[in-house]
Amino acid sequence: MSILVFAENWDGKFKKLTYELVSYAHALSKLMNSSVSVVSIGKVDDNELKKLGTYGASKILNVTDSRLQTLDNRAYTRVIAEAATKENAGVVIFALNNTGKAVAPRVSVKLKAGMVSGVIGLPASLEPFTIVKKTYTSKALANVVVKTLVKILTLSQNSFEIAESPVNATIENFSPEISDINTIVKEVNKVTGKILLIDAEIVVSGGRGMKGPENWGPIEELAKILGGATACSRPVSDEGWRPHEEHCGQTGKIIAPNLYIAVGISGAIQHLGGVSSSKCIVAINKDPEAPIFEVANYGIIGDAFKVLPQLIAAFKELKGN
Amino acid sequence: MKILVCISNVPDTTTKIKFVNNNTTFDINGVQWIINPWDELALTRAIEIKEANAGAVENITVINVGLKTTEPTIRKALAIGADKAIRINAEPKEAYSVAFQLAEVIKKEKFDIILCGIESCDYNGASVGGMLSEFLDYPSISAVSFLNIENRQLKLKREIDGGYEVISIITPFIGIVQKGIAKDARIPNMRGIMMAKTKPLQVVEPVQVDNYTEFVSFFHPKPKTACKKVDPENVKELVNLLHNEAKVV
Numbered sequence: 001m002s003i004l005v006f007a008e009n010w011d012g013k014f015k016k017l018t019y020e021l022v023s024y025a026h027a028l029s030k031l032m033n034s035s036v037s038v039v040s041i042g043k044v045d046d047n048e049l050k051k052l053g054t055y056g057a058s059k060i061l062n063v064t065d066s067r068l069q070t071l072d073n074r075a076y077t078r079v080i081a082e083a084a085t086k087e088n089a090g091v092v093i094f095a096l097n098n099t100g101k102a103v104a105p106r107v108s109v110k111l112k113a114g115m116v117s118g119v120i121g122l123p124a125s126l127e128p129f130t131i132v133k134k135t136y137t138s139k140a141l142a143n144v145v146v147k148t149l150v151k152i153l154t155l156s157q158n159s160f161e162i163a164e165s166p167v168n169a170t171i172e173n174f175s176p177e178i179s180d181i182n183t184i185v186k187e188v189n190k191v192t193g194k195i196l197l198i199d200a201e202i203v204v205s206g207g208r209g210m211k212g213p214e215n216w217g218p219i220e221e222l223a224k225i226l227g228g229a230t231a232c233s234r235p236v237s238d239e240g241w242r243p244h245e246e247h248c249g250q251t252g253k254i255i256a257p258n259l260y261i262a263v264g265i266s267g268a269i270q271h272l273g274g275v276s277s278s279k280c281i282v283a284i285n286k287d288p289e290a291p292i293f294e295v296a297n298y299g300i301i302g303d304a305f306k307v308l309p310q311l312i313a314a315f316k317e318l319k320g321n
Numbered sequence: 322m323k324i325l326v327c328i329s330n331v332p333d334t335t336t337k338i339k340f341v342n343n344n345t346t347f348d349i350n351g352v353q354w355i356i357n358p359w360d361e362l363a364l365t366r367a368i369e370i371k372e373a374n375a376g377a378v379e380n381i382t383v384i385n386v387g388l389k390t391t392e393p394t395i396r397k398a399l400a401i402g403a404d405k406a407i408r409i410n411a412e413p414k415e416a417y418s419v420a421f422q423l424a425e426v427i428k429k430e431k432f433d434i435i436l437c438g439i440e441s442c443d444y445n446g447a448s449v450g451g452m453l454s455e456f457l458d459y460p461s462i463s464a465v466s467f468l469n470i471e472n473r474q475l476k477l478k479r480e481i482d483g484g485y486e487v488i489s490i491i492t493p494f495i496g497i498v499q500k501g502i503a504k505d506a507r508i509p510n511m512r513g514i515m516m517a518k519t520k521p522l523q524v525v526e527p528v529q530v531d532n533y534t535e536f537v538s539f540f541h542p543k544p545k546t547a548c549k550k551v552d553p554e555n556v557k558e559l560v561n562l563l564h565n566e567a568k569v570v
């Protein structure tokens with residue numbers, strides 16, 4: 001039996017997220033007395049593939065069929081399900097991101113395997129297989145039992161520490177039969193050279209308290225100094241002050257950076273649903289009663305327009321310029 | 322063209338989440354129920370498309386797996402503008418069996434576009450849409466943030482990391498929608514509410530299916546340690562704490 005990880009790549013490269021998945025799978029394989037296999041789809045060079053061995057993957061199935069360059073949910077499902085069968089996988093692991101959400105449930109049906117999405121750690125017991133997942137938009141957690149022989153898990157981002165346990169990964173070309181491709185990508189529109197919100201370790205976020213789009217200079221400057229990304233609350237993107245990709249919360253992006261700085265954000269429950277898993281939250285708000293302070297680790301009760309310039313100066317000093 | 326929108330019935334997003342029976346059951350006491358926000362946006366978009374393309378969309382159906390108690394939510398969908406509704410009379414306990422029930426009905430009815438939300442805000446499964454696609458063996462597009470009919474062709478966008486892709490797709494297909502699909506959910510007007518009372522709501526009995534997973538108990542995340550307040554006159558102290566105590570910068 002093995003644990004199979006679907007390792008997505010971004011223009012031929014893996015991300016921290018990928019290593020998180022493999023580290024998780026490796027820890028699980030220790031519990032279950034098995035080994036870690038990975039299936040990778042798309043063009044990734046051998047050096048990059050080998051990196052997965054650093055985190056405990058001993059076998060990599062490399063699928064390079066050019067028809068799979070862009071995501072086709074149905075075709076990806078066939079490939080991953082076939083890899084799972086070939087590797088005799090007891091557990092198949094995906095990231096809880098757009099691709100994982102698109103493909104994992106299909107694989108669950110294909111393999112007749114019970115699925116738990118958004119798990120945050122290793123199973124508490126193997127017999128019955130019991131594992132914790134987030135529910136009610138992170139307001140609660142649930143113990144879920146999976147009753148099928150094969151299990152599908154999607155792992156919440158940033159819920160498992162990356163750990164090295166180097167093995168020599170063997171790379172095997174894998175070319176399963178591919179069904180018709182129905183998803184025709186006509187056009188791609190993507191920013192480049194910018195830290196993406198979902199990848200950022202530090203996020204500086206502004207809310208309605210910033211009063212208007214013309215006031216975003218300090219938010220952007222702070223993000224830049226810290227090497228982070230900018231984000232916002234929903235009304236801010238609804239008003240068109242900021243682009244939609246920046247909207248965090250229940251109906252926006254769900255992120256879990258190391259540091260989330262919320263400026264002029266009240267901390268409505270729907271907003272917190274998207275950011276509450278951040279390791280450290282800083283709130284800057286002039287209202288001492290703002291609910292954001294209930295989840296913040298550090299807070300400044302004060303006027304953002306006075307606090308931000310000082311904060312920028314202090315961080316600049318720390319970074320030595 | 323026929324459009325189907327799958328709607329789940331969930332607690333209002335501001336609900337205080339509590340559990341009873343030894344933390345095995347969600348406490349429904351005093352809970353306000355709503356159409357899952359993404360499903361409401363999907364329905365809104367379906368109605369916008371129907372209105373903008375006279376004759377192109379024959380009808381819009383909503384479907385829900387739920388007990389009789391979900392009917393007010395279904396009626397609201399009819400009041401917003403769905404033409405008819407189907408309720409599969411079963412308690413939704415987990416994604417696999419819900420998707421299975423939906424598939425059984427859809428196989429008989431044949432829809433061209435089926436819309437689901439990216440996730441329900443109760444169990445956050447993000448599963449039913451994908452599972453349904455596989456049961457039906459239909460193509461599925463996830464993270465759909467735009468859908469339209471242009472020159473009799475379907476046009477849609479899906480979100481990818483850092484941007485979006487414009488996609489063309491055959492029907493029937495399943496679109497799993499997220500933010501952007503419609504700006505604001507439609508609010509039913511008086512006329513809609515009156516008409517909803519007479520629109521057809523068909524009740525279908527469920528088929529036998531096993532649950533693959535079981536939610537056995539719930540608990541609350543550990544409360545955060547109290548927020549450390551820093552004097553606004555001494556912002557440097559915050560940087561110091563973030564650097565030396567929290568070690569995040």
Ligand SMILES: Cc1cc2nc3c(=O)[nH]c(=O)nc-3n(C[C@H](O)[C@H](O)[C@H](O)COP(=O)(O)OP(=O)(O)OC[C@H]3O[C@@H](n4cnc5c(N)ncnc54)[C@H](O)[C@@H]3O)c2cc1C
Binds near residue numbers: 209232250271286
């Ligand atoms: C179904 C549903 C889904 C939703 N999904 C989301 C979601 O995904 N994400 C989201 O963010 N919201 C979401 N919302 C909206 C949410 O309920 C709140 O309305 C929203 O988060 C509030 O945004 P805000 O904090 O920017 O604005 P406000 O609530 O208006 O807060 C502004 C804050 O700024 C402070 N402030 C004002 N001036 C200053 C100053 N000079 N200096 C410092 N502080 C100042 C105020 O004290 C206040 O706390 C959703 C709502 C619903 C109903």
Ligand SMILES: Nc1ncnc2c1ncn2[C@@H]1O[C@H](COP(=O)(O)O)[C@@H](O)[C@H]1O
Binds near residue numbers: 359360
């Ligand atoms: N009980 C249900 N009845 C009808 N549709 C549902 C039901 N549960 C979930 N769905 C659909 O599946 C989507 C994703 O739900 P979930 O997989 O539960 O997170 C929802 O947004 C709905 O479109």
